[in-house]
Amino acid sequence: MDEWVARERRQKNETIWSPKDVTFKTKLFVITVLPLVAVSILVGAITAFQASRLIEVQTSTVEQRILASKRQELQNTVALALTSIKILYDHEPGGRQAAQEEAKRILHDVTFGEDGYFFVYLRDGTNIVHPKLPHLVGNKWWDLQDPKGDFVIRNLMLAAQSGGGFHRYIWDKPSIGVEAEKLGYAVMLDKWDWMLGTGLYIDDIAQQVDAIRADFTANVRQTLLVIFLITMVAILLILSAVATVSFSEQKFADGKLKELTHRIVDIQEQERKRVSSELHDSISQLLVSVRYGIEMIHSKAAGTLDLQRQAENCLRILDDAISEVRRISKDLRPSVLDDMGLAAALVSLAKDFESQSGITVRVSTERCRARLSDSAKTGLYRVVQEALTNVAKHAAADEVRIALSAGVKDLTLSIEDNGVGLPSPIPTANGLGIRNMLERVETHGGTMTMSRLPLGGTAIRVTMPLATSNGPVEAA
Structure with missing residues (x-):
């Protein structure tokens, strides 16, 4: 019986920790967690892709809006400059040369903002007005190129000759002493063969666009982080559910096994009690009866020495057998306990x-x-x-x-x-x-x-x- 109980316990341990159960739990974990992880990754990828496209569209829209505002500002500024020299240009008081000299003086003195000024070039690319870079005045700059290889004066001249237009190029920024991207606008004064123009530096647009892009990127990262946290919480909940189910199953199995063990022990004790009772009440009594018979033989064989010795040996053996039966009976189930x-x-x-x-x-x-x-x-x-x-x-x-x-x-x-x-x-x-x-x-x-x-x-x-x-x- 003890060996059977021990075998049942070993089977319990094998049942609780068997590879089959581990495989089942692993499969349960996989079929619940992997789809969730896959969906989360897919949602995150789609979110990142859509957000990237949205960032590009939004930043491009903002950039175009700012550029449109700058273009309008440049047109208004040039219009004001033309208004300031309109009488000189239309009527040329004191002669053309005097009118031109007065016009150059006015344009040279008119500035706006920290880096806003007007420049004037002749058709051959000779500069005649430049308040910020006086070394350009009097020289021909038809072949001048910016760091990107753009022919600045040629393209500004083409834009002016087409009825007034815009051109983007790289130029020295006076306030910081380095080159920066600039949006220029030029018109032609055909009667004097002048190209009148001005420009605005648009490096601040890139800064604004970068700031907007950084804000959008931070929001996308926060969204992805929220998706990740939600996924982790869901995984933890699934793990908790799987662990709870596993623990419940194991607890149920333990309870059933304890109940079975208790039942086995009860049966074992009942069987021991029955065997002990049989030994004490049946076998022991039979042995005692046999002993009485041998004692009677011993007493009646007074004249036969060999028979008496044989009877005495049998009595000793019976006494040992009776003691052993009583010991076994007591070990199996002590009657004093009942x-x-x-x-x-x-x-x-x-x-x-x-x-x-x-x-x-x-x-x-x-x-x-x-x-x-x-x-x-x-x-x-x-x-x-x-x-x-x-x-x-x-x-x-x-x-x-x-x-x-x-x-x-x-x-x-x-x-x-x-x-x-x-x-x-x-x-x-x-x-x-x-x-x-x-x-x-x-x-x-x-x-x-x-x-x-x-x-x-x-x-x-x-x-x-x-x-x-x-x-x-x-x-x-």
């Missing part, structure tokens, strides 16, 4: 153990209400029996103390010896004996602890709940 209760059974067990091992056993018990079931009493008796066996095998002790006390709600059993104590680290319930003790106690809702005593030795403490109803007084 007849007189747990306390008397522990005293009897202690006396037998003391006579067999030579180890002194001191037993202290209290009387309590009959609030322990027969199976609980049997379980405690087996715990003490297993503990004494361990003391005899491993403790090297010469004294054992057993104490049984009952409180209001709990019954406490302690077993202490003065031996070598538990090994370090303290063993867990891997051994079959300790596991049996634990399961017998836990089956009835109790707890069992093992510890080392300060002066050496081992202490086992069992606490088991008592029934609330009161009954007749007896030794537990």
